[in-house]
Amino acid sequence: MANENIVHEATERKKTSNLDEPSFTFSQEVFLSLVQHLPIGIVCFEYESVALYNPVAEQLFSTLGYTPKKLWNLEEFLKSVLDIREPLRYAHLYTKRLHLTNGELFILEFTIVSTPEPSVTFLILKDVTDLFTYRESIEEMDRLLVVGELAAGLAHEIRNPLASLRGFTQMIQRSKDPDSNLSYTQIMLNELDRINGLVEELLQLAKPRSQPFFQRNLIEILNSVVILLNPQAIVKSCAIHLSVENWDWQQNVLCQPNKLKQAFINLIKNAVEASEPGRIIDVIVKRTHKFVDIFIIDDGPGIDDSILHHLGKKFITTKESGTGLGLMLSQSIISDHMGQLEILKNEKRGTEVRIRLPVCQ
Ligand SMILES: Nc1ncnc2c1ncn2[C@@H]1O[C@H](COP(=O)(O)OP(=O)(O)OP(=O)(O)O)[C@@H](O)[C@H]1O
Ligand SMILES: [Mg+2]
Incomplete structure (x- = not known):
């Protein structure tokens, strides 16, 4: 009975809520916990410097022999470490094949996402080596x-x-x-x-x-x-x-x-x-x-x-x-x-x- 109520409440909420106007607001802690636990790498930039990154991002960077802490210019990083020569595009899915120092192949997928806040940009990374x-x-x-x-x-x-x-x-x-x-x-x-x-x-x-x-x-x-x-x-x-x-x-x-x-x-x-x-x-x-x-x-x-x-x-x-x-x-x-x-x-x-x-x- 209790479960039925929960389902009902959720359905009602779904009917009234709208993606542009969510019926709930996240606290900063909830948002941070989500970012920390996501299985993809996320680095958040604010005014060119790194404001936040999650453990998956840290691990992906360490595979590349790098650390997000050292990141101060996203464009420079993409050029020098990932060898991206073309002008950067937001929301574009990049796939980069890299050869690590130990000779292993590493395939990284990443996207640069703009946000409603002009000073804030996200870099979203995923290791797709196994998939490829x-x-x-x-x-x-x-x-x-x-x-x-x-x-x-x-x-x-x-x-x-x-x-x-x-x-x-x-x-x-x-x-x-x-x-x-x-x-x-x-x-x-x-x-x-x-x-x-x-x-x-x-x-x-x-x-x-x-x-x-x-x-x-x-x-x-x-x-x-x-x-x-x-x-x-x-x-x-x-x-x-x-x-x-x-x-x-x-x-x-x-x-x-x-x-x-x-x-x-x-x-x-x-x-x-x-x-x-x-x-x-x-x-x-x-x-x-x-x-x-x-x-x-x-x-x-x-x-x-x-x-x-x-x-x-x-x-x-x-x-x-x-x-x-x-x-x-x-x-x-x-x-x-x-x-x-x-x-x-x-x-x-x-x-x-x-x-x-x-x-x-
Ligand atoms: N030209 C076609 N006319 C009719 N059916 C088709 C045609 N091409 C594909 N199909 C259908 O799509 C299915 C899948 O095709 P697909 O090429 O992926 O595998 P397959 O031909 O069954 O196996 P394989 O390619 O390994 O020999 C086929 O089994 C067939 O039913
Ligand atoms: Mg066939």
């Missing part, structure tokens, strides 16, 4: 799974040119006409180049992830994804069509090429898997002002609403041997590239995936 390394290990797992799957498809694809190489070698062995041998060797060289190209693409993807961002031609990236997925499409008698509308061929995107490939492979692979035999998977590239849009459209049954609701949050799969990692990772890779990923049901066809990426100006 966990995410990276999942990405790595997905990459290796994809490489394994593609390797099976490519091994199958390599058998065809190998068979023709064998045939031509036998023909040359038996032939007495050097002129026809010349034409055989040209075909054999083409077949060898084809095998080489397939193996090269797979090796590129299997290489350890390239962390830095490079300017790369998007069409070349998409072309190599199509080369890698073609064997799977061919097995299903499907075809992947890549078409480009008003794209300046010199135009690049700033990207981590292997990661971007991983996202496209996951998305186009899903389209191939959803397609009935004989269907076409369209990959269309369109330039729109500062962005490039990539559409991946299939004729499958269309993506389930229940999956769309959880996009990027959970590992959901409707496939017997699926992991449900593909969409989640593709979304996080695209957002790391300052892009957007949208999945919808195409009115006339199956699923339509839209990816928007900024282009290099």
Whole structure:
């Protein structure tokens, strides 16, 4: 009965209270106790000097070999210790990778928050090293799974040119006409180049992830994804069509090429898997002002609403041997590239995936 009253009172209070006009006021002690116990680091500045910091902030600073007590100029600290070169932005979420003196990686997330009091600023810090390394290990797992799957498809694809190489070698062995041998060797060289190209693409993807961002031609990236997925499409008698509308061929995107490939492979692979035999998977590239849009459209049954609701949050799969990692990772890779990923049901066809990426100006 007593509990019911408490719940009732709380509900009534919730109905009448409003965030702008709270129905209660915190005493300074309550506020300080909250700051002291929060699991994130907080440093409060008043007129450029540190007025307050909590134990988590102290611990994070000590990891960096620093102490909040020494902080007298926030901007100087961010420049010299965290190597932030750009002009500071309030309420912006910064993520900084640092190498500690012991060689360990330390990833810090922080935000600078202004307050209604112009002289007071908060620095909010969070150690996200575990979170990021966990995410990276999942990405790595997905990459290796994809490489394994593609390797099976490519091994199958390599058998065809190998068979023709064998045939031509036998023909040359038996032939007495050097002129026809010349034409055989040209075909054999083409077949060898084809095998080489397939193996090269797979090796590129299997290489350890390239962390830095490079300017790369998007069409070349998409072309190599199509080369890698073609064997799977061919097995299903499907075809992947890549078409480009008003794209300046010199135009690049700033990207981590292997990661971007991983996202496209996951998305186009899903389209191939959803397609009935004989269907076409369209990959269309369109330039729109500062962005490039990539559409991946299939004729499958269309993506389930229940999956769309959880996009990027959970590992959901409707496939017997699926992991449900593909969409989640593709979304996080695209957002790391300052892009957007949208999945919808195409009115006339199956699923339509839209990816928007900024282009290099
Ligand atoms: N093009 C599509 N058409 C229809 N359903 C799709 C499409 N793409 C994704 N889905 C649905 O979303 C689910 C999640 O896709 P995701 O790529 O994350 O994992 P998966 O394909 O099931 O497994 P994996 O990628 O490990 O092979 C799929 O199981 C499928 O039900
Ligand atoms: Mg998938």
